[in-house]
Amino acid sequence: EVQLVESGGDLVQPGGSLRLSCAASVFTFSTSGMHWVRQAPGKGLEWLSYINRDSTAIYYADSVKGRFTISRDNARTSVFLQMNSLRDEDTAVYYCTRDGYDWGQGTLVTVSS
Amino acid sequence: EIVLTQSPGTLSLSPGERATLSCRASQSVSTTYLAWYQQKPGQAPRLLIYGASSRATGIPDRFSGSGSGTDFTLTISRLEPEDFAVYYCQHYVSSPFTFGPGTKVDIK
Numbered sequence: 001e002v003q004l005v006e007s008g009g010d011l012v013q014p015g016g017s018l019r020l021s022c023a024a025s026v027f028t029f030s031t032s033g034m035h036w037v038r039q040a041p042g043k044g045l046e047w048l049s050y051i052n053r054d055s056t057a058i059y060y061a062d063s064v065k066g067r068f069t070i071s072r073d074n075a076r077t078s079v080f081l082q083m084n085s086l087r088d089e090d091t092a093v094y095y096c097t098r099d100g101y102d103w104g105q106g107t108l109v110t111v112s113s
Numbered sequence: 114e115i116v117l118t119q120s121p122g123t124l125s126l127s128p129g130e131r132a133t134l135s136c137r138a139s140q141s142v143s144t145t146y147l148a149w150y151q152q153k154p155g156q157a158p159r160l161l162i163y164g165a166s167s168r169a170t171g172i173p174d175r176f177s178g179s180g181s182g183t184d185f186t187l188t189i190s191r192l193e194p195e196d197f198a199v200y201y202c203q204h205y206v207s208s209p210f211t212f213g214p215g216t217k218v219d220i221k
Contacts, residue, residue, distance in 0.1 A: 100203065
């Protein structure tokens with residue numbers, strides 16, 4: 001089982017930026033696709049972004065396209081989510097997941113003035 | 114974009130009863146690319162079923178998935194106290210890999 005640990009969540013003002021990190025515990029990370037998923041308070045799961053094992057395939061939900069950027073560093077067994085132009089509606093717990101099989105515990109992003 | 118609809122929104126049942134949850138897709142989904150998750154309050158989602166009918170590691174056999182095309186079902190044969198939670202389906206056919214809105218299974 002792969003252990004995933006997210007970090008980087010914080011309180012940020014509208015229009016601000018944050019960079020989330022997700023560190024994986026095993027070296028086989030480099031063979032797996034990774035996703036970011038979020039959950040706004042009291043709401044359901046929202047898929048945000050995907051990156052394949054060698055970063056040659058990257059996808060985004062329309063709600064974050066042009067504002068969020070996913071990337072990974074296989075040497076550091078980590079995946080990242082750069083979030084720019086943050087809005088109130090981006091307030092959520094952000095999860096990374098290895099193709100749905102393994103999930104981190106989530107990191108809270110709060111966008112508020 | 115494939116839209117997933119789940120029904121019912123809430124299912125009120127007693128322990129020991131059978132739960133049948135539905136996930137309907139707006140267009141055909143290969144069984145390979147349909148998954149079910151369980152989420153309890155304050156916890157991350159947990160994969161239950163992948164490939165529409167294959168149980169993930171460690172998932173009890175009271176959980177089963179079935180279906181094809183646009184209609185998929187998650188069945189919990191006999192509800193245990195720990196099964197009261199929210200259940201989501203998700204497809205992996207093509208981006209965006211959307212989730213359904215969820216079905217809450219609560220105690221009657």
